Amino acid sequence: MAAPPVSSAKFVLGVDIGTTSIKVVLLDSQSKNVVDSSSFPTNSVLNNDIHEHAKEQDPARIIAALDQCMDALPTEKLHNVKCIGVSGQMHGVIFWKSTTGCEWSTSNAGHTFRPQDVSQLITWQDGRCDTDFLSSLPKPESHLSVATGFGCASIFWYSRHRPEFLTEFNIAGTIQDYVVSMLCGLGGCVMTAQNAASWGYFNSTCSQWNTDVLKGAGFPIHLLPVPVQSGSKAGKTCSEWHGIPASTPVGAALGDFQCSVYSCMADRTDAVLNISTSAQLTFAMPADFSPPGEPDPLSPIAYFPYFGNSYLAVAAALNGGNIMATFVGMLTDWMKELGLEVSEAHVYSKLIQCALSQPSTDLHVTPTLLGERHDPTCLGLVSHISPTNLSLGHVTRAICRGILANLATMMPPHTLLAAGVKRIMGSGSALTRNEILRQEVVRTFPLPVVCGKDVDSAVGVAMFFSDKL
Template structure:
């Protein structure tokens, strides 16, 4: 079908994040964002697992989704030709298939509400302890299993609250659920990207580890049917705030892959994003296949991307959150000294002071949050002398430490040897911090381009626009 007919001019991109939902309208010919809306979900709810549990109310998430879509121009929604949906990976929501929602006719048009769904257990959930994970049969996959992964969470329920699962016959990520509802699917579909993020999925052969799961007592009837990332899942079963009935909907995709798609202009680009955490990634060649088994000590993970390709991803736990902790520490010190200085002032003055210091011999190992491949590696400060204890020296050393940590995980030389020609720099912590930019440009010697926004909602719309 043509995506450029006069009556069908927009792709609707939806991203269901951990704390907010975003909706964008991308004009098909110009590929420009015509409008966008974002709403906080405020969906966190208490869990029976106490501090270890991280759960969200599905109704609140859908309410935020409806508010976003309803706020978009109705005349544009009537011209939507495709819908793309991305969202927070790893997590799991359960429902009764074909009974998990109810469509309602309102003055604003048709809308849907959840019915009998479980809470969403998010990717942040911590109920699966290391002891529990070690007791499980290890997956036939190149990706390690972790708490918060959908299959791990379901296995936890099987062992600890098996009666909980008896009310449901379908499961998926929150964005898989939305696609199933929009299309009225008899059985949910899941992309390779989301399946890989659930655990017990072999991306090399594209199948669930069914024998391992069955032998573990896993209710395999809950598993969605897996299709390729970028496939069309179905068509909308109802008109939705002006979006026509019969509009094609893509299978739900991973928010990370879609964020990369939104700014990786060329196949030879790498994407460096420093926000709360930090990620450095590039696309591997089409011939690349991941190893059969995970290497728990490696700092680079291979995530499935599109058309059978993979991303090499260094996902650091330490990014802008390190600077935020530094600013918080300084604020606490000033309070203890009887002064009250806003964090914004501390941050801006720290950056200003560091800009007056071209380089420093102070060294900061900026891994205060550890790393997945080295969880016990914390932060340290070395080479301290009387001449490098100023605010400027410490701030610059901290920024350099954040960048050097990323470079230790995925060295610039490896990027060059892999054919990367430039780096797309993005993320709030990077784009608003000139010192961090300077340190990135010292460590990563490739050309760096700033200004390209990383946006999963835009990315998933672009994916749908590019599907033939």
């Protein structure tokens, strides 16, 4: 009997290192279709006893979740991966040593790596850099302001409060930069403009760090990654990895936000609304746009580097799907205190059902529990409370409406219309799983709304590098 024909299909692996979960996809390089995907939660959030506002994650758990995702993909297709693209949560920082960083091992799943001599991941949600601390930092030579949770701000905090901690490491990057560095066996870290801009103190016009400003303020500039263009190759896999051959090209890590936009912005007249852990509303600026020379810390709209020297106008809200998650967690905790054990998944499902039966509400919820970068002191507010609007349906719908109202305050509908936006493309895990949020998008913005399938950062990074092949 003749042997079965060997498949000639080639694939691009897209990896997204999210705030709460990892997702990987295999994209057929010819058809541009996603043929396989896998996602697992990281369960990596750590309790920090040193600072009450610290938000850190365990990189070992993150990599373990990545391994779970990879193990779920077909081995025969992984053998035919011709390129790897990685995106991930922006702003955060992780430290490691150039001489180690990870340890490779062999198992039934093939070669894998484990973090070694690395710090915890200080995430974009970190709040230890308060307003007073931020006001003590030098003014950046950039159009983007610096906020708590930004890589450079976090490094400044450590240099002033725990300088001995920084002496243990000589490399820093985002978590996605770390994964790329380990896959390629790099002795340093390369960082695209997308991620560098999210750290602060990076001039995206000339693609350079504000080294003079930082050096003058006592910043350890040796920790700064080497800037590269978005779309550059970081290197090649230094080993076989989960069946992917050694010497497979790996792209320099990209921002999860930009990749999410890339996955669904079919036309430059599209705006993209992403609601995952946080929320963003964005549209493309004209090709000849240049950002302003100085940051406006009070502006709710920022300009993020995109691809090909272009920019996105972005309203980046800290309050998104995490608000619903907080509400669900609060109810679950209350029930525990009352002696009832109910899973968060069950509570979430019931809340959506209740809100579906409550099509409108006069209850007002301003869900800015985390403040916003342009207004860090603003907090949540509930108003127009009456005996008739205290049901779970009313409250759930009011929270979802408030999430969209907050975004509309940051980027009003008239701003979208003036920019020539003709429709809104919806994306993100929170928007995908929450029909109430989708209903409130339509109510809030007077534009057609399209929520697509396979619209996310893992798909976007795979699409981008597939288009470059």
